[in-house]
Amino acid sequence: MYRVLIFLVFTAHVFGVTPEPDTRESAREEKLRSALIDAFQNIKKASGKGGLDDDLASDLIGSRIAVPHLTKTEKTTADSFDLFADDDGLTFSEVFGDVETEKRVSSTEKSHNVQHIVKTTKPMEITTIKPNAVVKTTIPVRHVVETVEPKIQPAGLNDTVMLGLESMLRILDSEILMQQWDKLKNSVTGDCRKNLQEYVQGLQERRLWALKMEDSSGRYTSMFYWGNNYWTGSAELCSILNQHHSTQHAHTTQNSSGSQIFSEWRQDVSVTGDGPPFSTAFFNVRMTVSTDVAEIIKTKRTLHLGLCLPRTCSREQVRQLVDNVRAPLLRHKVVAVRSPQLGGYSYIEDPTFQILLGVSCVVGALLIAATAYDMKIASDVRARRRRVNNMAAAESGHADLRLNMNGLDAITVSKGKSMYNVNNNIAINTNNSEERLTAETASTDEELKLSIWSELLLSFSMKANILQIFDQSVGSDTVPVVHGLRTFSMLWIxxxxxxxxxxxxxxxxxxxxxxxxxxxxxxxxxxxxxxxxxxxxxxxxxxxxxxxxxxxxxxxxxxxxxxxxxxxxxxxxxxxxxxxxxxxxxxxxxxxxxxxxxxxxxxxxxxxxxxxxxxxxxxxxxxxxxxxxxxxxxxxxxxxxxxxxxxxxxxxxxxxxxxxxxxxxxxxxxxxxxxxxxxxxxxxxxxxxxxxxxxxxxxxxxxxxxxxxxxxxxxxxxxxxxxxxxxxxxxxxxxxxxxxxxxxxxxxxxxxxxxxxxxxxxxxxxxxxxxxxxxxxxxxxxxxxxxxxxxxxxxxxxxxxxxxxxxxxxxxxxxxxxxxxxxxxxxxxxxxxxxxxxxxxxxxxxxxxxxxxxxxxxxxxxxxxxxxxxxxxxxxxxxxxxxxxxx
Known part of the structure; x- marks a missing residue:
């Protein structure tokens, strides 16, 4: 029987893919459909099994087949088949056993039992004409069928068969929250439970603010085996949801925007639309995860899961909520919960911060005062230098007399006093009310007295300290190579x-x-x-x-x-x-x-x-x-x-x-x-x-x-x-x-x-x-x-x-x-x-x-x-x- 079926399929495929005029093509398609229907009826009679129910048939074909409503007499088993194609021709796969009649499940759950990965290569439209009904299909004829073995079915979840890593690594997402809400709501109390109930209802009603909350929560995306332990989501999006923006404002912004691409993009980003009916907070949940399936996780790993939840929930309530979640495959244990929005620390009230602030203010005042004092002294030195030049030139009577005053640039500290030394032989007398600078007095050594406190204040001069740091002169008896070793070693660190x-x-x-x-x-x-x-x-x-x-x-x-x-x-x-x-x-x-x-x-x-x-x-x-x-x-x-x-x-x-x-x-x-x-x-x-x-x-x-x-x-x-x-x-x-x-x-x-x-x-x-x-x-x-x-x-x-x-x-x-x-x-x-x-x-x-x-x-x-x-x-x-x- 199977050989006859394969021969019919192959013949139909050969005739079906050859370009012909419209009349001959319609005849061949009709023959192909009649042959397929007869073949499936013979298979089911030989195996003694009944046809599949309508819900499962419609879910198998999914969005590829548009099935009009048929009466009970029009429901035939002719369309209740699983049709796939590969590059070599038509193939058929029976993947269903006895269908449970005692427990009726949704079509979505049944479709998860289909262990196939379909790869479309060449679509071909097929139209089936039957009495009182027209069924149009857009099922791709060329497919590759790969059966996934073994099926991963954790204990207690026999009604769910997981395909792909994304379904295996689920912990807490919108679907799990809605399915398990009747049990999870006992983990929280007060306003947290009330707001979470509103969140669940918003997800069920597909409210935009609820979808944004889900979008800002973290989940497995990719690179789990490349070391991605941070499923953080978006803390910024969760925080921005607290800002209520009207749609009208978004349209106004759109019209005023100069970029068409940016204008179209703004209509769908987070800053448009109304916010949730409650304030949101972002929670970072650190947990350890493991599984009995050694092929997935060999050792215990630490994951960081970001969740956008109502602000009324405390960190402890979030811990209880996540701990009580029944994940499809992973076993998890919450280690810590953190929330940037909830905070818990105010640096203004911290005594350490207050001491730092006080010290910074005092040091800042000293830096400003010392720098101003240093600049005043430097200004006085320059003024005295000019007076020395002028008075010496006038007293000598020679206009071309020049004194080398380049040495007037240092304060020599000695026992709490400072002397402005001009080439080691010209001193400035500041002790007399009437200053007399002559060529004779220029050869004496007199000191400008500065107290020890003035010198200590000048230690904070930013001008002097900056010059000291950027000074590029070193002594002849020093080891200058240490500067390069220090710098390169610091960069290495x-x-x-x-x-x-x-x-x-x-x-x-x-x-x-x-x-x-x-x-x-x-x-x-x-x-x-x-x-x-x-x-x-x-x-x-x-x-x-x-x-x-x-x-x-x-x-x-x-x-x-x-x-x-x-x-x-x-x-x-x-x-x-x-x-x-x-x-x-x-x-x-x-x-x-x-x-x-x-x-x-x-x-x-x-x-x-x-x-x-x-x-x-x-x-x-x-x-x-x-x-x-x-x-x-x-x-x-x-x-x-x-x-x-x-x-x-x-x-x-x-x-x-x-x-x-x-x-x-x-x-x-x-x-x-x-x-x-x-x-x-x-x-x-x-x-x-x-x-x-x-x-x-x-x-x-x-x-x-x-x-x-x-x-x-x-x-x-x-x-x-x-x-x-x-x-x-x-x-x-x-x-x-x-x-x-x-x-x-x-x-x-x-x-x-x-x-x-x-x-x-x-x-x-x-x-x-x-x-x-x-x-x-x-x-x-x-x-x-x-x-x-x-x-x-x-x-x-x-x-x-x-x-x-x-x-x-x-x-x-x-x-x-x-x-x-x-x-x-x-x-x-x-x-x-x-x-x-x-x-x-x-x-x-x-x-x-x-x-x-x-x-x-x-x-x-x-x-x-x-x-x-x-x-x-x-x-x-x-x-x-x-x-x-x-x-």
């Missing part, structure tokens, strides 16, 4: 942190797994070594400046006449106090900024904050101020990136003892330094081996709390810097080296650096090998940085020296400390103001990095002028060695 943050809020986070396999991506993963560069530079500058200052005898002035132990103690307290005063002012300010901003983000941002500083900073900020926060668990750390400041300050304290001891017992100091260095290496190796730490390029921050941020594992690079500074001091920046040796040194240095950056690409270390790499890698990096500094400072740097010593880099180098403090705040600010995940690409990451770097350095410049530079100037004023204040 910003680049690494940018990649970490943006990948967290991307809809294609799995892209990182692909990029990590790239050879050049190791440049980003190896940004951890930039911190070792800063450790090395810190130790180098401390050692070099300390030994040079001690050699000039300046330290003896502070401790002269005191026992060595007492003198050493005074030196230690002075060094620690100087560092604490210099670092703490901008650090404290940024601690307050981080606490306030993270509190606001935690309550008002769509996305979850990357850290819990809003919880840790109010409780543990004092650890940051004492620079001991790395001695506690990382979960309790406020301002996570401050671990570097804590370690660096602890290294500074240990090194201060070693350097003070080196002035009187150099060998003992050297032995202790070596012991500390070797102990740090062995400690790092032991911790790595015992914790089974495996260094790899995919996650350089593994074991962060055990290895990465602990001072006993990061001491090595700082001690390498101490040794490098001592070498530069002892050689006085002069080392004679043959061309062969410095070429060998550069080759070895480049090889080690490249091996550390790219060596882990494709490598898998374990056991002792992994422990050795963890122990030596950071110190080896610092040793190579030390070689670069020594080579460039002693005339063997080649093209590297002018690159790292470029004066253009000096201003950026001087604000790297503030840039380090502020750049993560800028990153978080940008990320927390997003309402949608970022779709990352290689070019986009680079563009984000450039923008964030520019903003970070600009804000660092502002903070340095306001906080860091005034403190540095005041420390110079109160210290025994004072430098002139530039006018």
């Amino acid at each position: 910003i680049f690494g942190h940018t990649c970490i943050v943006v990948f967290k809020y991307a809809d294609n986070t799995a892209l990182r797994a692909v990029l990590e396999k790239s050879f050049w991506f190791q440049l980003i993963l190896s940004a951890v070594y930039s911190v070792d560069t800063f450790f090395c530079l810190g130790g180098l500058l401390f050692s070099f400046l300390y030994f040079r200052t001690n050699a000039k005898g300046k330290l003896e002035r502070l401790t002269k006449g005191r026992p060595k132990i007492t003198a050493g103690l005074f030196q230690f307290l002075g060094l620690i106090g100087y560092r604490f005063a210099r670092l703490t002012a901008p650090y404290l300010f940024m601690l307050g900024v981080v606490e306030v901003t993270m509190k606001w983000f935690a309550y008002n941002a769509v996305f979850e904050p990357p850290a819990h500083d809003h919880e840790t900073c109010p409780s543990y900020w004092w650890r940051n101020v004492l620079y001991i926060n790395t001695l506690f668990p990382v979960e309790q750390m406020c301002m996570l990136w401050s671990w570097y400041l804590s370690d660096d300050t602890q290294f500074y304290a240990v090194s201060a003892v070693l350097l003070i001891l080196a002035t009187s017992h150099f060998k003992l100091s050297a032995i202790l330094t070596s012991v500390f260095f070797v102990s740090s290496l062995f400690t790092t190796g032991y911790v790595s081996y015992s914790s089974q730490h495996v260094p790899n390029g995919e996650d350089p921050f593994t074991q962060f709390d055990k290895i990465y941020d602990k001072p006993w594992t990061r001491l090595g690079p700082y001690l390498v810097g101490i040794a490098t500074g001592w070498i530069l001091f002892k050689t006085n920046l002069k080392i004679n080296m043959s061309r062969v040796w410095w070429c060998v040194g550069w080759a070895v240095c480049a090889g080690v650096l490249l091996s550390l950056v790219f060596g882990l690409h494709g490598a898998r270390l374990a056991g002792v090998t992994a422990a050795v790499f963890s122990a030596l890698s950071h110190s080896l990096w610092a040793a190579c940085v030390g070689w670069v500094i020594i080579a460039c400072s002693t005339g063997h740097g080649g093209w590297v020296r002018p690159l790292l010593s470029s004066p253009v880099l000096y201003p950026f180098s001087r604000v790297t400390y503030c840039a380090y403090l502020v750049h993560p705040v800028v990153l978080r600010y940008v990320a927390m103001h997003l309402t949608h995940p970022i779709h990352l690409g290689e070019l986009l990451v680079f563009v984000l990095f450039l923008g964030l770097a520019v903003i970070s350095f600009f804000l660092a410049f502002v903070i340095s002028v306001a906080f860091e530079a005034p403190i540095v100037t005041m420390l110079k004023i109160v210290s025994p060695q004072k430098k002139p204040h530039r006018v």
